[in-house]
Amino acid sequence: MSEILHSAGLVPERLKHLPPEYLLPAQQYCRLYQAAAEQLQKLGRTVPWGAGIGTESFELMCHCMISARTLGDALKLAQRFDNLLYPQLHRRMRxxxxxxxxxxxxxxxxxxxxxALMLDSWDREGFQEPVARASGLLVWHALCGWLTGQPIEVEAVTVAAPARNDSYTQRLEAVFHCPVEFNADQTALLMSAEHLSRRVVQTEGSLKGFLANAVYQLIAIDQQPFSTSVAIKSLITIDLPGPLPSLEEVAAQLMMSESSVRRRLQREGTNYQNLKDEVRCYVAIDKLLNEGAKVSAVAEYLGFTEPSSFVRSFKSWTGQTPKAYRDRMVSLGEAWDSSH
Structure with missing residues (x-):
C-alpha cells in the first residue's frame, strides 16, 4: 500500500494525521486510483469499478473506438472488444x-x-455491488460525452443492485439528470437512438492526452460544461483535407440547430468564422514549419480554390505571408541554436 501511495505522490505518514472526513483533491484521488489499477493489473486481478478505467484493456478499447466516425460505430467496436475479453475481465458493455x-x-x-479490495470499516453488503455497477455507467456516460464533445442526455438509468443510500442516489441523479432506479433487472442507460449518429470529434492526438489522465478527465467531464468551440474545431480538423463544412453541416453533425450553435459560441466569446480561421491557421503553420510543405499544397489541403486566396488569409491571421512567416521562424530557430 505504501508503494501505491508514494507512486501517487502521497505520503502515508501525512495521511494518517488527516481527519476521517477529509476528501482528497480530485487530481490526487485520480493518481491514487490509477496507481491502484496498475498494481491490480500486475497482480492479475480484475478492477471491479469504473468499467476498468485505468487498465490496459480500457486503453486498448479506447484506441479501437477512436477510429470510428459516429458514436454508434464507436460503441459497436467497443462491444466487440468487450465480448472478446468478457471471459477474462468479467465486465462488458453491450x-x-x-x-x-x-x-x-x-x-x-x-x-x-x-x-478483499474493500476496507473492513465499509458496509460490504451496501457498498460493493451498487457502486461497482453504477460507476461503470458513470464512466460510459462520460466517455460517450468526451467522444462526441457534448453531454449525452439519458432518459432513464437502471442499476441491477440494491440502493446504497439516498445521498448516493441523489449524487447519481445529479450527474445523469434523470431518476435512477435500483433493484432493476439490468444496469443500463436508456437514451434516444439519435445519439448514435453523433459524430466522434476526438482524434488519436487528443486520445493520447486523454488517456494520460483518464480518471481525472472523466470526473471533470461530469462536473464542467462542454465546450462547443472545442467540439467544432475537432470536427473541422477531422474533415480536412478539403473544403471546410458549413455551419449548417456542423450543426447537423452535433445534432443541434444552427441558432443553438450560434448562441453557444456567442456565450463562449467566439463565432464559427473565427473557429475556422483558428483551425486553418494552426494547420497551415504546422505544415509550413514541420512538414516543409509548399504554399500551393497547403492552400489545397485547406480547401482554398487559389493559392493567392490562402496567402491573403494567412497574412490576415499572422500579419505576414506564408513565406515570410516561415523564413522568420527558421531564422529564429537558427539564432537559438547558435546561442546554445
Whole structure:
C-alpha cells in the first residue's frame, strides 16, 4: 500500500494525521486510483469499478473506438472488444437497440475475491455491488460525452443492485439528470437512438492526452460544461483535407440547430468564422514549419480554390505571408541554436 501511495505522490505518514472526513483533491484521488489499477493489473486481478478505467484493456478499447466516425460505430467496436475479453475481465458493455431508443447495458460479474479490495470499516453488503455497477455507467456516460464533445442526455438509468443510500442516489441523479432506479433487472442507460449518429470529434492526438489522465478527465467531464468551440474545431480538423463544412453541416453533425450553435459560441466569446480561421491557421503553420510543405499544397489541403486566396488569409491571421512567416521562424530557430 505504501508503494501505491508514494507512486501517487502521497505520503502515508501525512495521511494518517488527516481527519476521517477529509476528501482528497480530485487530481490526487485520480493518481491514487490509477496507481491502484496498475498494481491490480500486475497482480492479475480484475478492477471491479469504473468499467476498468485505468487498465490496459480500457486503453486498448479506447484506441479501437477512436477510429470510428459516429458514436454508434464507436460503441459497436467497443462491444466487440468487450465480448472478446468478457471471459477474462468479467465486465462488458453491450447495446440493445429498437426503432427510437437504445440501451447501453453494463454487465459485471462480481466474485467474493473482489471484497478483499474493500476496507473492513465499509458496509460490504451496501457498498460493493451498487457502486461497482453504477460507476461503470458513470464512466460510459462520460466517455460517450468526451467522444462526441457534448453531454449525452439519458432518459432513464437502471442499476441491477440494491440502493446504497439516498445521498448516493441523489449524487447519481445529479450527474445523469434523470431518476435512477435500483433493484432493476439490468444496469443500463436508456437514451434516444439519435445519439448514435453523433459524430466522434476526438482524434488519436487528443486520445493520447486523454488517456494520460483518464480518471481525472472523466470526473471533470461530469462536473464542467462542454465546450462547443472545442467540439467544432475537432470536427473541422477531422474533415480536412478539403473544403471546410458549413455551419449548417456542423450543426447537423452535433445534432443541434444552427441558432443553438450560434448562441453557444456567442456565450463562449467566439463565432464559427473565427473557429475556422483558428483551425486553418494552426494547420497551415504546422505544415509550413514541420512538414516543409509548399504554399500551393497547403492552400489545397485547406480547401482554398487559389493559392493567392490562402496567402491573403494567412497574412490576415499572422500579419505576414506564408513565406515570410516561415523564413522568420527558421531564422529564429537558427539564432537559438547558435546561442546554445
Amino acid at each position: 447495446l440493445s437497440e429498437d426503432k427510437d431508443s437504445v440501451s447501453l447495458i453494463y454487465d459485471l460479474d462480481l466474485d467474493d475475491a473482489s471484497e
